[in-house]
Amino acid sequence: MTVRTFTAPIAVLTVFAALLATMYLGYAGNTEKNLHDFPIALVNQDVGDTLDGKPANIGAQVTDALVAGIPAEKIDLRVLGIAQAREQLRDGEVYGAIVIPSDFTKRLAILGAAAVVPGEIERPVITVHTNPRIGPYTTGIMQRVADRALNQVDETVGKNLTGQVNAALAAGPGAPVELTGAARLMLADPVQIVTAPYRPMDDGAGQGLVAFFYTLILLLAGFTGAMIIHTLVDSVLGFTPTEYGPWFVHQPATGLSRFRTLLVKWAVVLTAAPILSGIFLAVAAALGVPLGSPLLLWLYGILAIVAVGVTALAVLATFGTAGLLVNLILFVVLGLPSSAATVPLEATPAYIAKLAAFEPMHQIYLAVRAIMFFDAHAGAGLGHGLWMTLLGLGIGLVLGVTATYAYDRRGLHRATAPLGSAPAVGAPAVAG
Numbered sequence: 001m002t003v004r005t006f007t008a009p010i011a012v013l014t015v016f017a018a019l020l021a022t023m024y025l026g027y028a029g030n031t032e033k034n035l036h037d038f039p040i041a042l043v044n045q046d047v048g049d050t051l052d053g054k055p056a057n058i059g060a061q062v063t064d065a066l067v068a069g070i071p072a073e074k075i076d077l078r079v080l081g082i083a084q085a086r087e088q089l090r091d092g093e094v095y096g097a098i099v100i101p102s103d104f105t106k107r108l109a110i111l112g113a114a115a116v117v118p119g120e121i122e123r124p125v126i127t128v129h130t131n132p133r134i135g136p137y138t139t140g141i142m143q144r145v146a147d148r149a150l151n152q153v154d155e156t157v158g159k160n161l162t163g164q165v166n167a168a169l170a171a172g173p174g175a176p177v178e179l180t181g182a183a184r185l186m187l188a189d190p191v192q193i194v195t196a197p198y199r200p201m202d203d204g205a206g207q208g209l210v211a212f213f214y215t216l217i218l219l220l221a222g223f224t225g226a227m228i229i230h231t232l233v234d235s236v237l238g239f240t241p242t243e244y245g246p247w248f249v250h251q252p253a254t255g256l257s258r259f260r261t262l263l264v265k266w267a268v269v270l271t272a273a274p275i276l277s278g279i280f281l282a283v284a285a286a287l288g289v290p291l292g293s294p295l296l297l298w299l300y301g302i303l304a305i306v307a308v309g310v311t312a313l314a315v316l317a318t319f320g321t322a323g324l325l326v327n328l329i330l331f332v333v334l335g336l337p338s339s340a341a342t343v344p345l346e347a348t349p350a351y352i353a354k355l356a357a358f359e360p361m362h363q364i365y366l367a368v369r370a371i372m373f374f375d376a377h378a379g380a381g382l383g384h385g386l387w388m389t390l391l392g393l394g395i396g397l398v399l400g401v402t403a404t405y406a407y408d409r410r411g412l413h414r415a416t417a418p419l420g421s422a423p424a425v426g427a428p429a430v431a432g
Contacts, residue, residue: 016325020333023352027337031141031347038141038346039076041085041097042066046104058108059100062126062153066098070149089131089198091380092369095344096142097129097198098150108161111190123192126150132197133373136207138344143195154191161187201373204288211369212341214284218301218368219361221276222269222308223331227324229268229309230316237261239414258404258414262317266400269309277301292372300371300386304364307389311360311396318403335361341369363388 046059063079070077078094088094107124128146130139201208235242238253239261256264281298284291291297308331315330316323337348338355339362345353356362367385374380 023333023337026349027352031343034349035074035347037076038074039094041078041080041088041094043080043082043085043097043099045082045102046100047102049105049109051109056105058105062100065153066149069152075145091377092134092374095131095134095138098146099127101125108190123190125192125194128193128195129198132201133208137342141347150193154189158188158190161190202290205290210289211372215341215361215365215368217280218304218364219308219331222305223312223327226309226312229265230313233265257408259408262313262400262404265313266310269306273302273305276305290372293376296376297371300367303389307393308360310393314396314400317400331360335359338362339365341365360392
């Protein structure tokens with residue numbers, strides 16, 4: 001036993017802890033400060049009206065005020081038609097929409113007249129559509145952004161409307177008429193802000209979180225499944241011992257090459273994936289989770305488990321014991337914060353958002369969410385997620401085949417050194 005026995009694991013744990021804290025605390029902390037490129041649609045359907053003998057379109061003025069007032073470095077405000085906005089809401093391209101109705105100017109004119117004329121009146125409405133299928137945290141951000149912007153608009157419109165009514169009353173014949181207190185209050189807050197979810201989800205959807213947890217179990221099935229398969233197959237083939245409590249078993253080594261050993265492990269993953277995906281689907285159905293397209297979800301689940309399992313086994317075959325840490329960092333430590341499953345990427349630091357370009361969990365989440373909540377539209381993330389999952393599978397296959405074949409060609413066999421002797425050539429090298 002040497003000093004390195006203690007210093008080596010402590011050094012690795014120190015680096016790992018720093019990475020863990022940076023990723024997870026940076027991910028969840030100060031989302032308002034980190035907000036960037038948050039996509040919101042702005043729709044102006046107002047056809048305008050005639051005010052004081054002149055054509056006017058208050059909806060257009062509100063639109064211009066929102067575009068100027070909402071910070072462009074934080075919000076990607078897209079001025080769209082209603083059809084485009086609905087399409088982008090359907091595919092999850094925007095996280096909400098602010099809609100000004102066609103009679104907005106007309107209702108404001110009626111409201112101004114009603115301040116001095118008795119009768120029932122309805123305030124003009126601006127509707128804020130949230131997109132709950134993106135995720136619950138996204139809905140909260142959308143509501144906060146819309147509330148801040150529209151409250152300012154409501155205050156500005158109220159001041160202008162009050163001024164116009166007072167000017168009209170002052171210009172009338174006879175003594176000036178004073179507005180009543182109730183009329184002043186009504187004119188000061190003329191716009192009613194209504195928040196409504198676009199395509200509300202079933203109760204079993206957990207406000208959109210079930211897509212995240214379904215993604216998580218698919219990834220864990222491939223990741224932890226690879227660890228289990230790696231250990232058990234190596235034990236059966238005699239490459240590593242197995243301990244059952246106080247019992248120690250070490251099968252005779254079969255002498256199988258690294259490449260063939262990896263093929264055996266891949267075959268186990270391929271065989272187990274349909275079973276695991278089927279179990280997940282059956283449990284979800286029994287619990288009342290909305291599945292969208294069950295057959296497609298089962299098929300994609302198989303692909304995701306195989307892709308993660310094949311890649312994780314390839315990493316173990318390439319890096320040996322160190323591959324356990326590499327897999328943990330790749331699939332979990334970096335994967336969870338960059339998945340966009342709870343906090344959207346637009347509310348995370350830039351370094352986390354960039355990880356989503358290649359992190360497996362984000363790709364799987366996009367595909368699973370599209371299948372469960374967005375009618376399996378390719379534009380809602382299914383196309384991107386499917387392509388990236390296939391790419392990840394391809395990378396895992398190439399890495400595993402290249403590494404094990406190269407090790408075998410160089411004679412780095414998985415030999416076991418006799419007790420008390422120097423390690424056999426290849427013994428300290430990576431596991432297959």
